[in-house]
Amino acid sequence: MKNLLITLTFLVLSLHAGVKEVQTYYDEGEYEKAVVEAKASTDDYANPTLHLLWAKSAEKLGHENEAMSAYERVEMLDENNIIARIALAKLYKRTSRDALARESAKELQNYQLTPKQRNSLDILRRVNLHSFKASASLGSGYDTNINVASNNLTGVASKIIGTMFAQFSGSVSYINELKDKGGWYGRGDLQVYNQKNFKSKASLYDMFFASGSVGLGYRGDRYDFYIPVNYDSIHYLNKNLLTQVKLQPRLNYTFSNELIGSADLSYIAHSYTSKDALNKRDDTVLGLGGGLYYLLGKDYVYAKLKYENYSAKKETTALYVNKSFFSTNAGVNYNLSSWLVLKGDYRFRLGSYKDDRRDSFQQLKVRASHYFADNYELYISDAYAKNSSSKRNFEYSKNIFMLGASLNY
Numbered sequence: 001m002k003n004l005l006i007t008l009t010f011l012v013l014s015l016h017a018g019v020k021e022v023q024t025y026y027d028e029g030e031y032e033k034a035v036v037e038a039k040a041s042t043d044d045y046a047n048p049t050l051h052l053l054w055a056k057s058a059e060k061l062g063h064e065n066e067a068m069s070a071y072e073r074v075e076m077l078d079e080n081n082i083i084a085r086i087a088l089a090k091l092y093k094r095t096s097r098d099a100l101a102r103e104s105a106k107e108l109q110n111y112q113l114t115p116k117q118r119n120s121l122d123i124l125r126r127v128n129l130h131s132f133k134a135s136a137s138l139g140s141g142y143d144t145n146i147n148v149a150s151n152n153l154t155g156v157a158s159k160i161i162g163t164m165f166a167q168f169s170g171s172v173s174y175i176n177e178l179k180d181k182g183g184w185y186g187r188g189d190l191q192v193y194n195q196k197n198f199k200s201k202a203s204l205y206d207m208f209f210a211s212g213s214v215g216l217g218y219r220g221d222r223y224d225f226y227i228p229v230n231y232d233s234i235h236y237l238n239k240n241l242l243t244q245v246k247l248q249p250r251l252n253y254t255f256s257n258e259l260i261g262s263a264d265l266s267y268i269a270h271s272y273t274s275k276d277a278l279n280k281r282d283d284t285v286l287g288l289g290g291g292l293y294y295l296l297g298k299d300y301v302y303a304k305l306k307y308e309n310y311s312a313k314k315e316t317t318a319l320y321v322n323k324s325f326f327s328t329n330a331g332v333n334y335n336l337s338s339w340l341v342l343k344g345d346y347r348f349r350l351g352s353y354k355d356d357r358r359d360s361f362q363q364l365k366v367r368a369s370h371y372f373a374d375n376y377e378l379y380i381s382d383a384y385a386k387n388s389s390s391k392r393n394f395e396y397s398k399n400i401f402m403l404g405a406s407l408n409y
Helices: 002-027 031-040 048-060 064-077 082-094 098-108 115-127 148-154 200-205 277-281
Strands: 130-143 163-177 184-197 207-219 223-236 239-247 250-254 259-272 283-296 299-312 323-335 341-353 357-372 376-389 396-408
Touching: 002 031, 002 048, 031 048, 048 064, 048 082, 064 082, 082 098, 163 200, 184 200, 184 223
Parallel strands: none
Antiparallel strands: 130 163, 130 396, 163 184, 184 207, 207 223, 223 239, 223 250, 239 259, 250 259, 259 283, 283 299, 299 323, 323 341, 341 357, 357 376, 376 396
């Protein structure tokens, strides 16, 4: 029996020796030896990791056709291997196989991607001079305290109103790479959001939001810089409440295969369109933010920081307009299985108001998503928020539970 166990152990170890040996050669930069060992490891030909190392080694040596063949074998053995799909699409483009490159880019859009993979895909999308994307989401849920936002407008404590609601959001994006201009591109976006509350007492808090933006961007090998200009309109409290103009340049930079950084500046001008006292709340906002994403295969964690300062446009203004916010966000995206993705997000914000008021806001949100039929998602989410304030009229807590579905084209 002992001899049998020793023999079986030896067979198991020898079965995976090929992949381990190839990995060692690849890590040491011995790419020719890695390819030779991969070719010889016929017992491991059913292992996608072997072919991935084979492909990466061949690519390092400049053997593009050999690398493409190996990446294609990875796809056949593991259709969810995003690393191989992105690398293969780039090789198609680099070797002027434009039709295959376009098809690969189109297929990649049907897979859930991490931020690093989405960043790679943004660079990859250069294969299409014109890129069109659209998404739509429809959901329904219950809000335990719908009217808290009116506190910030009136300064009067609001009664708790719970309500069922229905929600729709949609967006359209168009990117046009500028010919003969290097990495420059133009982009336009349209967004709409509409929420209808079912309880009659909550109809005052129905909301419609519309946004349009145009911008100019530049893509480098490791970074993407984009400057959009937005115009937004909000219908709320049964009136065309607010318009805003935004200038928000942002930069994404890939430090390594595991780490992505982002930074952004923002200038926002708010104008209340009503003729009553609310127009005394007009303000401008200056903001600075940044964040990091750390990637763990298909999963990731992130952290963000942001500072915003609000200043009144007029000397005579309403209370609590001049203020500053400092906020932090942290979250995790975890693929529990091939069909279930879990997400968690935590937000903390400190608010300091000129009018002797201090707030601290916390929100925890969890979401479970099931992706199916390429572009479709079913999701369930729950969010709990609590605001503490030195002014008791502004204290509140609420919970929002939702079920919904989304489509991405």
